[in-house]
Amino acid sequence: EAGVAQSPRYKIIEKRQSVAFWCNPISGHATLYWYQQILGQGPKLLIQFQNNGVVDDSQLPKDRFSAERLKGVDSTLKIQPAKLEDSAVYLCASSLREGPYNEQFFGPGTRLTVL
């Protein structure tokens, strides 16, 4: 089965610019996650969707970050405006359903560099 797809793989922008990342989860997976992985750190959850509803966005900097999953399938994560500290790898993951026993499958990530 196809894995989690993400695009672009790499993005370089100037600070204060906007950027968007796209994720296509594994077919049939109801739960989708966006993680931020700063260099030298473990991933940190930004937002979790169950179908097209938000389950957890407590760690999402809502003044500049937004995410949507309109039809319960693909998702986009947007940063507007970007700051230097947003430089990181943004990982998308999906699982069949919510719950700790459901394995999360990760995509290859989008590496963002903010100059």
Place this chain on the structure above:
Amino acid sequence: AQTVTQSQPEMSVQEAETVTLSCTYDTSESDYYLFWYKQPPSRQMILVIRQEAYKQQNATENRFSVNFQKAAKSFSLKISDSQLGDAAMYFCAYRSEETSGSRLTFGEGTQLTVNP
């Protein structure tokens, strides 16, 4: 809030030898899951092994096994017969079974080098 600590930023092992990666965590919950994930260079993160906190028996997956000490809040990963393909960043992660959502809380990672 739960925290996960990996005190070994880097580890190395000779091919065919055994290595143990350490992980400790802090939680007030009694029901949770612990995981080890592997992140090879420029490749996606994959699940290595999972442990349910209510199970006393340590999980094993082929050459990978864990030493789960619930009272000590310790969760180490042992890799036996190390192979070159085991070289990667390894993350320990925690996931609550008591709160809504499925957030994984990760440690800082341990970079494992396998020497031929």
